[in-house]
Amino acid sequence: MKIAFLIVDRDHIGGVVSAVHNLAGALAGRHEVEVVALRRARDRSPFPLDPRVRVVNLTDVRPESPTGDAEDPLAVQRPRVYPDDPAQKPPKVGRLAELRLLRYLAGTDADAVVSSNPRITVVLARADGGGYLRLAQEHSHPWGYAREVKRELYPAYRAMDAVTVLTPEVAERLQADTGGGHSMPAVPNCVPPAGGGGLRAAGAPFIVTGGVLKPHKGFDVLVEAFAKVSGEFPEWGLRIHGGGPEKARIRGVIEERGLYERAHLMGPTERLPWELAKGAVFALPSKREPFGNVLVEAMSLGLPVVSADCDHGPRNIITSGKEGLLVPPGDAEAMADALRVVLGDPRARSEMGEAARIGAERFDEAHSAERFEAVLEEAAKRRSQEVQGRVSVDGSGDVRIDLHGAPEGSEVVLHRRTGGAGGGRGAEAAVFPAEAGTAVVPRLGGPGEGEWRVALRRPDGAETAVGCAACDTSGYLGAPRLSREAPGLRSLLPYVGEDGAPAVRSRVRTVxxxxxxxxxxxxxxxxxxxxxxxxxxxxxxxxxxxxxxxxxxxxxxxxxxxxxxxxxxxxxxxxxxxxxxxxxxxxxxxxxxxxxxxxxxxxxxxxxxxxxxxxxxxxxxxxxxxxxxxxxxxxxxxxxxxxxxxxxxxxxxxxxxxxxxxx
Incomplete structure (x- = not known):
């Protein structure tokens, strides 16, 4: 199978680039794999990539490149399909990269195309192309995206054969926010053993950590926690690797607590695993963490972990008391208590460190490749079982959904669209039996006020999308909307949603x-x-x-x-x-x-x-x-x-x- 991963660029230090490189390399042993970057801004990526993986750069914006695109006027024009960020002047992804991406998608011979960026997912959903599987990877919490991105992204999910998320909690929340009916398997990131395997923690008396210095990473909380235990463990130090806008503020906290000789900001490094391996305990104080690649890397070194129990990654990676300890996010006192336990008990450190090393193996290349291949296999199966629906309004104002290819005993499920851009939670569902291949949604006694997306529930309970073969609303104007049986307005209007799937607008007003x-x-x-x-x-x-x-x-x-x-x-x-x-x-x-x-x-x-x-x-x-x-x-x-x-x-x-x- 040929698999193509789409990414904005490979040039910056970030978890998405690392995750894509790792998974592409894991799959390269059994598949033809390429990473397609919309832009190239540097000579090399900070993350290694298996040499069997082909790299395709759609644009080259390096100013020194003699054959680059930096001078092309289309490079600075705003994109038209790719959701634009007006704050970026000029746009990071311009019209030139967008056009080349659309051309690539129209002509690729890949069997599966995987978007690793929400804005690229929107383009993938709208692009003309062959019969390749379309998948999206979510590396973050999508409900935190800008509203204008969600407005286009959530409908785009329905054009995907699968949307992989990092944890079951994200899948549950996202299904509710988007109205359900998606395939959203939880697929954790691929994190190979740090240093290529064989690298082990040296055990020097350092608490080590790493990440971008931003408020949500909580490094100030870690400094405060270390200040509370530093007097009890005078031989221990703290090393924070990374750079970012919070550097001056965190340094200020270190100096205020008098820790400047024992707590150090080490700066960014491309050799983070080797730096972490110098320590004896790893700490993750994040206030939110969709997954936590660095957490798994530290575990693979045999480092016990003290981590904030933030949404949602850490609790899906470690079990508190086994590979380390989980504490409430933002709680310096609780983190200090956990550090006391680990720093003060060499035997506990050793046992937790060994458990962490073993626990990290389930995120290695072999296990990750198997998980992703299972997603591809299930997506292909779902594609082969896709059901087409013909939707119409009959003389009573009821909506009739005639299904082609639905197995006997199936049901039609209407999922309420919540909040326009999918911003709400707790989406409701209305279920109607499909008898002899036809489901009838009644005008009287049907779904409540709102807009509803149509999905199919098979006899085994699995839900799949319904394609729209036809949507006939010609009977709507001749059907009753006002009746003696139910005073006020009762109307159902079928339509084709932004994703090409059937949907129903229901209006229920007593007055x-x-x-x-x-x-x-x-x-x-x-x-x-x-x-x-x-x-x-x-x-x-x-x-x-x-x-x-x-x-x-x-x-x-x-x-x-x-x-x-x-x-x-x-x-x-x-x-x-x-x-x-x-x-x-x-x-x-x-x-x-x-x-x-x-x-x-x-x-x-x-x-x-x-x-x-x-x-x-x-x-x-x-x-x-x-x-x-x-x-x-x-x-x-x-x-x-x-x-x-x-x-x-x-x-x-x-x-x-x-x-x-x-x-």
Whole structure:
């Protein structure tokens, strides 16, 4: 099998580069393996790579390279598919690297392509290509990524045949955040024995550690813990290897505690295993650690470990009391107590160190290659069993899902999408039997309010994605959405999700105000609609609530028009009069009568999935409030500020009014 790993670059010191190199080398004995880097900025990588692994650099941005791409204007243009980071000027990955990546993906003969970066995963999901397996590796906690990255990444997962994560806890959280239905096996990093094997801890009286000097690494906590025990163990020292922005602050803590002759910042090194091997105890004080490559490297040297029990790596690597001790993260006192146990008992150090050396073997090349090959095998099996679904709306408004290739006894599972970009937790699921290859999702008594992703649950309990062979919404407009059996709005609208899989939008409102018409003319905003599940009373009115404050700043009577209909007019000037120079937004609500709860003015009785770009209305330009100190007009009068009043449907399909300064 030919396996290609995609990575941004191989040039910097970081856990992702090390993990990719290690796994690629582990697989090279039985497979054809290549590492594809989007950019090359240095002559060599700080991490070794098995010579059997082929390296492909898509761009060469070394300024001294005579055949490089540093002068190509596309190298500094913003990418269009690869999620851009506007803070990077120029972009680290520009349009040139993006185009070459897309070209590579369209033409590669690899059997499996593995993305090792969340932004690359987005490109891999959208790229044209052959029938290769598509996999993503998550080396961190994805819920901590920037919202704009998650917005594109979480849907991209569904185009992957598998998404490997480092621990079971990450898999559980990520399944909940993204709505489930993914294959997310827990695959720990490949960490070969430090120094190539044979290197053993010398046992000098040093507590050793290493990593980038950033706040989340907690080295200040380790210094504080060492300060608490240093008087009891005067022969012991502390060595912290690494560089980073926290260097000056950590040095300050060392000096404040009077430890400057025994606690040392050793600086960054490319020979970390040999430096760690000089010590007798390894400490990991991190506040978060998705895995912990350096922890496994230290264990392979035979070093006992004192580690913070942070999310989620260490607790999946060591058992407290066996290979070392786990303590609460950020707790200097608890870490000091653990150090006392290990420093004060040579026999315990020896026993823990030997257990650590043996425990590290399960992360070596042989075991790691077997784990990843099992992932590839399962992904290929899932691909061969992929089920295609044809989704439609019948005359009752129910959604019909006809499945091709589903085994008898399967069920359709709807997983609720939580938080748009997948930012929520605890996703719910609704299950419907697939009888004779067809599942029916009922409009009445079906899923609750929300957007739902469709997955298939096989008889053995395994869930797989469903491909979308067709999505027919032509029956939606002829089906009932309002009925005597269930007052208010009940509607199901199937659609094709960003990942190409079927999904269902469900709207369930006991009382619902449906907007039928919005006119913006002659300085007025005229709203005509229908109230479902209630009748507009004599006190019915439309209220404009400023977004962010929740304060009603304008209102107008909603006059009944028969059959639940209503009509309201709001002068545009009332919004402009409250304009203070910065963008202002009001959401429009209907209060059906005095004392009744508000209900949003929405446009949901439509087969249009996203109303914002479709239902548009002409802007109104009206005078705003006078500005103090404004220039006088030709007749000696204050020239009023002009405002643009814009009426639109928000991403929640709710009618809103925005005011900005007129150009």
């Amino acid at each position: 619902h105000a449906e907007v039928r018409s919005v006119r913006t003319e002659e300085g007025r905003i005229t709203v005509v609609g229908e109230l479902w599940g209630a009748e507009p009373g004599p006190g019915a009115r439309v209220e404009a609530v400023r977004r962010g404050s929740g304060v009603c700043e304008a209102e107008a009577p909603a006059r009944a028009a028969g059959g639940g209909g209503f009509r309201a007019e709001l002068p545009a000037r009332v919004f402009a009069s409250r304009f203070r120079g910065e963008e202002a937004i009001w959401d429009l609500w209907l209060r059906p009568d005095e004392g009744a709860d508000r209900t949003g003015l929405c446009r949901l009785d439509t087969d249009v999935l996203r109303t914002t770009p479709v239902f548009t209305h002409p802007d109104l330009t009206v005078p705003g409030p006078r500005r103090p100190g404004a220039r006088l007009g030709p007749l000696g009068l204050l020239r009023p500020r002009r405002c643009t009043v814009r009426v639109y449907f928000s991403s929640a399909d709710r009618l809103a009014v925005k005011v900005v300064a007129a150009p």
